[in-house]
Amino acid sequence: MSLLEIKNLYARAEEQEILKGVDLTVEPGQVHAIMGPNGSGKSTLARVLAGDAVYEVTDGQALYKGQDLLDMDPEVRAREGLFLAFQYPVEIPGVSNVYFLKAALNAIRKHREEPEMDAMEFLAYVREKMKLVKMEESLLQRPVNDGFSGGEKKRNEIFHMATLDPVLAVLDETDSGLDIDALKIVADGVNSLRDDKRSFVVITHYQRLLNFIVPDVVHVMVDGRIARTGGKELALELEERGYSWLEQKVATGAAAPVEA
Amino acid sequence: MSTTLVSDAVEPYAIAFEKLRGELPGGDRVTELRRGAMQRFGEIGFPDVRQEEWRFTDVSPIARTEFDLSPSAGSLDAADLAPYSYRDCYRLVLVNGHLAPELSDLAGLPSGVEVRGLAAALGAGSEAAEAEVGRHAAYAEHPFVALNTALWRDGVLVRVPRGVVLDKPVNLVVLGTPGGQPLAFFPRVLVIAEESSQLTIVEQYATLGEGRYLSCPVTEIVAHPNSVVDHYKLQRESSSAFHVATFQIHQERDSNVSSHSISWGGDLVRNDVNAILAGEGCEANLNGLYLVEGDQLVDYHMRVEHVAPHCDSHELFKGILEGSARSVFNGRIYVHPGAQKTDAKQTSRNLLLSRDALCNANPQLEIFADDVKCTHGSTVGQLDDTAIFYLRSRGIGEEAARSLLTYAFAADIVERIRVPQVRQELEEFLFRRLPKGDIVRQAV
Structure with a gap:
């Protein structure tokens, strides 16, 4: 069974149609990259998958582990193993990063009928995860994202991801605006979590990330749909030619999606 | 009559x-x-x-x-x-x-x-x-x-x-x-x-x-x-x-x-x-936190008078309103002639958790000196939907997410309290009052 199966997905925000028939299938253990110009609907797709109520799904379906994903509350999706790394992580002053994560992890474990972790167990567990993203201890004790730099916020998302141990992780432009060192840390974090069961959907505007996270499948999204699908060489082609040739093809109705 | x-x-x-x-x-x-x-x-x-x-x-x-x-x-x-x-x-x-x-x-x-x-x-x-x-x-x-x-x-x-x-x-x-x-x-x-x-x-x-x-x-x-x-x-x-x-x-x-x-x-x-x-060189920090529900009304009328130069006054008030509760914040700062180098700052923030809650915030600055710094800010708002979604996307239930953000709103007053017994009393009250307070207790 595919881990994620999206069929003909349409979604809108307020009166504007943004997703216009997305089809996407992700198998266990795969890394998919979704690229595309600004405004093509990449981030909308990520947020619809995580359950952001800003968006209304008007048609199509998304099956996750064979279940209707769109029918689940956002927290249920998370407890079922879906993780979204936010493009713009939210600052939560007054709520400590580490205690918040403990509460989140225990909510997930409870849902999976696993015993909750006590403070000692959790601290030992989380120290291992911190190494993955070279997190400083001080960021653990501070309020969630409060006063973090842009790079620290992105690293913190990867740290949350590592801690919550998802089955499907969606990264929404986690690479944007990162210097090369931070980018490598993010990529190393993802790569170290790759295994034959865990899948990733990596949304990016820039091909650069894919030098460090090598995808199995690359999609290009244009105007609310997947306009092109290929292997990792597609990303290189995009790097050279830009997106405009694809946008033109979509406009003339000539771009037929190619199966990977 | x-x-x-x-x-x-x-x-x-x-x-x-x-x-x-x-x-x-x-x-x-x-x-x-x-x-x-x-x-x-x-x-x-x-x-x-x-x-x-x-x-x-x-x-x-x-x-x-x-x-x-x-x-x-x-x-x-x-x-x-x-x-x-x-x-x-x-x-x-x-x-x-x-x-x-x-x-x-x-x-x-x-x-x-x-x-x-x-x-x-x-x-x-x-x-x-x-x-x-x-x-x-x-x-x-x-x-x-x-x-x-x-x-x-x-x-x-x-x-x-x-x-x-x-x-x-x-x-x-x-x-x-x-x-x-x-x-x-x-x-x-x-x-x-x-x-x-x-x-x-x-x-x-x-x-x-x-x-x-x-x-x-x-x-x-x-x-x-x-x-x-x-x-x-x-x-x-x-x-x-x-x-x-x-x-x-x-x-x-x-x-x-x-x-x-x-x-x-x-x-x-x-x-x-x-x-x-x-007198010169005074500092006054006047902070407050009110939590009201049902038909409660809470009214703070502040009046800070800067009579002498080189004084600082800082006011930070936060309100959390539920039900059909009402709050009034009237913040007057009066700077007398000659109270130069006054630094007066007033902030009032209100969080409305229900449709029927109502707050009236009214800053009043009267300044009769010309070399002063006086600022005021007043906000009224609801919990941020994006922040709620962010917390839910990590597996936290909606009610707990709302409570966590409500706690977070109050936290910068809680953290300023230097008497541990008072701070603890307030924290315990928040954990009791907020739905899913046990999760909030765990997460802060």
């Missing part, structure tokens, strides 16, 4: 005053002050909503109630007091306006420091008490200050002499024990921090029993040069309580007063907070 109403409402107070005046404490000056205040109350009566200062706070339910204006102390024991008796504090307890020495604990009070009943202090000829009571809280334009000034039976004197740092906080517990006829009491608190002294005081207002009552305290703080006063007020009375309080601060040169006013109890709650920065 309205004049008839005023005199009708005023009359019981005048009668009570005539009956009680012989037994009310105070020497010549205080007695004269009482007489003047009662007379003034007779002239102005209870305010109504046509008056600017009372526009959003209708006290007619108070004016209409027939209170027992001379309630007895009732008898309480240590178990009744347990929830309010913080460890490692000097404790004084007032019950229905009477001092309860048997519930108080002043063991180990350093010699020279006065923490005692105000009536007893006046009776023993305390010069400081006789000279300072009523010198700062002006009654002429405030009917409830007038009532308190005329009718107070007892209260507390805290006086820390020059250069002394009081080792433990003073915990003042003001209890109302209603039941039967509504009762009213008028506690009077006088805090004198002499030159270069330092003290911490916690005022708690709480209820034992059920029924209507009015607690109408006036607290005066006199901060002499270079003194440091850390003040906390915890208003946690029952939902049948009227609470109308005035907190008057007088600061002299280089003094530093900070106050945190926490209010979650009461039916109708009005706090007038007035600070006069009379």
